[in-house]
Amino acid sequence: MTKPILDVSRVSKSFGGLRALQDVNLQVMEGSIHSLIGPNGAGKSTLLNVMTGLLQPDEGTITFDGRTLQNVTPHEINQYGIAKVFQTPAIFPEMTLLENTLIPAFARRDGSFRANLFETPEHAHEVYEQAEEALAEVGLQDHMKQEARYLSRGDKRRLELAICLVQKPKLLLLDEPTAGMARHETESTIQLLKQISSKGMTKVIVEHDMSVVFSLSDRITVLAQGQIIAEGGPDEVRGNPKVIEAYLGEEQE
Amino acid sequence: MPVIVFAVIALTMPFWFPLVGGYAGLDTKILIWAIFAIGFDILLGFTGYLSFGHAAFFGVSAYVTGLMLLHYSANIIPAMIASVIVTTIIAVMVGFLTLRRSGIYFSILTLAFGEMFYAAALSIFSDWTGGDNGLTGLPTPELFSMPFKENNVFYLVAVLAIIGYYIARRIGNSPFGMMLRAVKSNQTRLEFTGLDVKKYKLSAFVISAIYASVAGSLMVIYEPYVATEFVHWSTSGKLVIMSVLGGVGTLFGPMIGAAFMLYFENVISAFLQEQWLLVLGLVFMFIVIFLPGGFVEGAQRLKRAIAGKAGDGNASKGASE
Numbered sequence: 091m092t093k094p095i096l097d098v099s100r101v102s103k104s105f106g107g108l109r110a111l112q113d114v115n116l117q118v119m120e121g122s123i124h125s126l127i128g129p130n131g132a133g134k135s136t137l138l139n140v141m142t143g144l145l146q147p148d149e150g151t152i153t154f155d156g157r158t159l160q161n162v163t164p165h166e167i168n169q170y171g172i173a174k175v176f177q178t179p180a181i182f183p184e185m186t187l188l189e190n191t192l193i194p195a196f197a198r199r200d201g202s203f204r205a206n207l208f209e210t211p212e213h214a215h216e217v218y219e220q221a222e223e224a225l226a227e228v229g230l231q232d233h234m235k236q237e238a239r240y241l242s243r244g245d246k247r248r249l250e251l252a253i254c255l256v257q258k259p260k261l262l263l264l265d266e267p268t269a270g271m272a273r274h275e276t277e278s279t280i281q282l283l284k285q286i287s288s289k290g291m292t293k294v295i296v297e298h299d300m301s302v303v304f305s306l307s308d309r310i311t312v313l314a315q316g317q318i319i320a321e322g323g324p325d326e327v328r329g330n331p332k333v334i335e336a337y338l339g340e341e342q343e
Numbered sequence: 344m345p346v347i348v349f350a351v352i353a354l355t356m357p358f359w360f361p362l363v364g365g366y367a368g369l370d371t372k373i374l375i376w377a378i379f380a381i382g383f384d385i386l387l388g389f390t391g392y393l394s395f396g397h398a399a400f401f402g403v404s405a406y407v408t409g410l411m412l413l414h415y416s417a418n419i420i421p422a423m424i425a426s427v428i429v430t431t432i433i434a435v436m437v438g439f440l441t442l443r444r445s446g447i448y449f450s451i452l453t454l455a456f457g458e459m460f461y462a463a464a465l466s467i468f469s470d471w472t473g474g475d476n477g478l479t480g481l482p483t484p485e486l487f488s489m490p491f492k493e494n495n496v497f498y499l500v501a502v503l504a505i506i507g508y509y510i511a512r513r514i515g516n517s518p519f520g521m522m523l524r525a526v527k528s529n530q531t532r533l534e535f536t537g538l539d540v541k542k543y544k545l546s547a548f549v550i551s552a553i554y555a556s557v558a559g560s561l562m563v564i565y566e567p568y569v570a571t572e573f574v575h576w577s578t579s580g581k582l583v584i585m586s587v588l589g590g591v592g593t594l595f596g597p598m599i600g601a602a603f604m605l606y607f608e609n610v611i612s613a614f615l616q617e618q619w620l621l622v623l624g625l626v627f628m629f630i631v632i633f634l635p636g637g638f639v640e641g642a643q644r645l646k647r648a649i650a651g652k653a654g655d656g657n658a659s660k661g662a663s664e
Contacts (some may be wrong), residue, residue, distance in 0.1 A: 142535070163534070163539075164534045164535050165534050165535070165536075165537050165538055165539050165540070168534075168535055168536060168537035169537045173535070173536075174535050176531075176532075176535075180529060180531055180532040180535070181529065181532060182525050182528040182529050182532060182533075183528060183529065184524075184527070184528045185521075185524065185525065185528055189521060189524075189525075192518075192521065193521060193522065193525050193533070193536055193538070194536045194537070196518045196521070196522075197536050197537040197538050198537070200518070201537075202537055202538055202539040202542075203538065203539040203542040203543065204518075204519070205519060205546060206517055206518055206519050207510075207513065207514050207517050207519050207520075208513045208514075208517060209517050209518055209519070210516060210517070211516070211517065211518050211521065214518070253532070253536060257536070257537065
């Protein structure tokens, strides 16, 4: 919990005339759960996309684990150790659950490309074990041969988490992990995230649901109109008048 | 197992094929198209990228083989090797440019590239390719100074088709093949799982072009003549149709599709005369609408129906006892 694993320094990003991010500084400490909140259009998703290499910042630098992320593709960033959970669960729908987790397991063993045209996956015992373990970790071990598209939304989210977990990322980015979920699914997702957090993996969560944010986070950063307006522990942020004005106020009305 | 079944079917073709009305040599042609179709399925069936330009690889390879036979040596080995090398280089370049787009844009780009090769063969390269007449006057192909034709060609083609099918199945079962199927399923997730999607797509594209080049080269060895039709888009279209008829993504299906298409074109067309294309169109429509998985899906449904009936029979028998 001492050193920052991700250091966003003076990052700005504009789309045409719109300044989506203005001079954003953010440090995510190793092993912590860090939430990004803010009203719609505050720049949360842009910040997340800059972190994963989907967008290049106009100004400023992002350093992850001692490495500057510049002109790198999403797959390279992933291989450095940043995994992402999407707002809409991104899985391989036409493939079985086991194949869904085998893919990241092979990616972890072989890197971003390997022309192993003639390898029989059945002989890669280690890879198989990792893939099965990850499914067991999220509670999906009983349907390994089933196609992923038949899962419920909550279970798709679990599968996506399993895909990310196989890789043992240093940093996990979650973009509204409970969006569009029923209450009981949200609860179980929070439980799952807490369970994973005990392993010391750093997480950055973008979230709308305040109950999720306050029950999970070690630290919260509040964005509004592309700028950071507050940062601190859950209690500090909850009491900050600026935050109440910009965001929480609307929620409580 | 399926490889052995295929090997038996393919190698015994000269014995049973004439019994169903096939003329000598058509079996060779079917197997050449089967090679073409298996390779195409690695691209279309696995990654979901529909190319309308594979005639370019088939045709370029055919021309290279023809030119090698004519100007270098009648020995088929250097001719085949040169064809595969040239086609591979072209495929890397075309794939690099066309795979930047997906869906319909990719299809149209490949179609445009295919047409460029066709136009080039008939215009700027016509001194080499023989222009509209095709490349004629080729010597009889040889293998180490022995004339190589008819049955020899058939068994060479059959062995290469069996090897081609075996390799394609191995690719399908490998982690590499799994990544190709993941390209079709969700490219974004694959990229965000740390995999270089572009390299996987390009590999699939080039592998399918290599199959096309082997087929194109064999076509000239089978019949020492290069028709302009080989580079024409209708050859690409025929390939797509046979893949869909047989069942995209099944490897075996497109080979069945190839057999059906050539059998239809050469044997059944004799009974239907001018109308054979119309009937083929109807068959194609029927398959696309009612059996989107092609002949393979049809066979699976039939199998399930029979198994289901047998199951019902047992159940009622059990009940009566």
